[in-house]
Amino acid sequence: MDTPAPAPAAPRGRATVAGMVFTFAHYTFREMVSNRLLVLIVLFAVLGLGLASFLAEVAITEHEQVQLALIAALYRFCAVFLMMIFVVSSIVREFNDKCLELYLAMPVSRAIYFAGKVCGFILCGFVLAAVFAAVMLLYADWRSLVLWCLSLTAELAMVAVFAFFAVLTFNQQITASVFITFFFYMLSRLTDTIQLISEAPILAETLGNxxxxxxxxxxxxxxxxLSNYTQTDWLVYGGGWEQLPLILASSVVYSGLISAMAMWDFMRKNI
Known part of the structure; x- marks a missing residue:
């Protein structure tokens, strides 16, 4: 993902804030296309179908349900992984190639640049989720897939914003940024499960526990x-629409908080 996207043109006249944000979002999406990220998405989709078909044969019963569950889990992980890599590599490239300095030399504030990049990443996340959901039309009902796609988009939005924040915090270190973003994601997904295990009655009441x-x-x-997001049960057993408002609201709140921390770090940096 090293192919640079064309730089946004300088604003003409009195460009509106919304127009400048849209410009950065547009070129962020074009960067995803020019980096052949869509090719990777299709490749992962095809490989996921083959792997899930092979593993479903091992199941003794409910072959179709097992296959759908495996595909959904694999596609969700692939989407998160691709989003992390794309966000980190995109921001690091703009720092290293001095593109950010060029943007800020124009009549563009850091807040507009940040908002435009985040909107572009959210658009890319929606495309990621939509492609994987379209492939799963072979196995699941379209209404459940719409819910799954919207929830995955909200999940990817948080991942993208946190990855942006990690890049700024760790001074454009790719390895550290990807690691901390992946750690944040896994911890957010598994905290409920870990707590249930820690509360098991077979564990002794000790100070360490x-x-x-x-x-x-x-x-x-x-x-x-995040364990409440993009649940496989929605695809296998249906339902789940009543959880969507809370999921979207939670995504907006957490994305806003992380964005505020990222903007505070971004504004104080000497670029």
Whole structure:
């Protein structure tokens, strides 16, 4: 993903804020296309179909349900992984190639640049989710897939914003940014499961277990509950639309908080 996208043209006249944000979002989406990210999406989609078909044969019963569950889990992980890599590589490239300095030399504020890039990343996330959902039309009902696609888009939006924040915090270090973003994602997805295990009655009441439970309680209070997002049960058993408003609201709140931290870090940097 090293192919640079063409730089946005300088604003003409009194360009509106919305127009400048749209310009950065547009060129971010063009960068995804020029980097052949769509080719990788199609490749992962085809490989996922083959792998899920092979693993479903191992299941003793409910072959179709097992196959759909495997495809959904694999596609969700692929979408998150591709989004992390794309966001980190895109921002690091613009820092290294001095594109950001060129943008900020124009009558464009850092807030407009940040908002445009985030909107572009969210658009790319929607395309990612839509392509994977379209492939799963072979196995699932379209109404469940619409819900799955919207939820995955909200999930990818948070991942994109956090990856942006990680790049700024770790001074454009690719490895550290990808690692901390992946750690944030996995911790947000698995915190509920880890807490259920820690509360198992077979575990002894020790000081160490109490400390771990307290730390997990803090993490649950701070981190987004990504285990409620993009659930495979929606595709296999239907339903779940009543959870969508809470999912979207949670995504907006957490994305806004992370964006505020990222903007604070971005504004104080000397570029």
């Amino acid at each position: 109490n400390i771990i439970e307290f730390m997990l309680w803090i993490l649950r209070a701070v981190l987004p509950r």
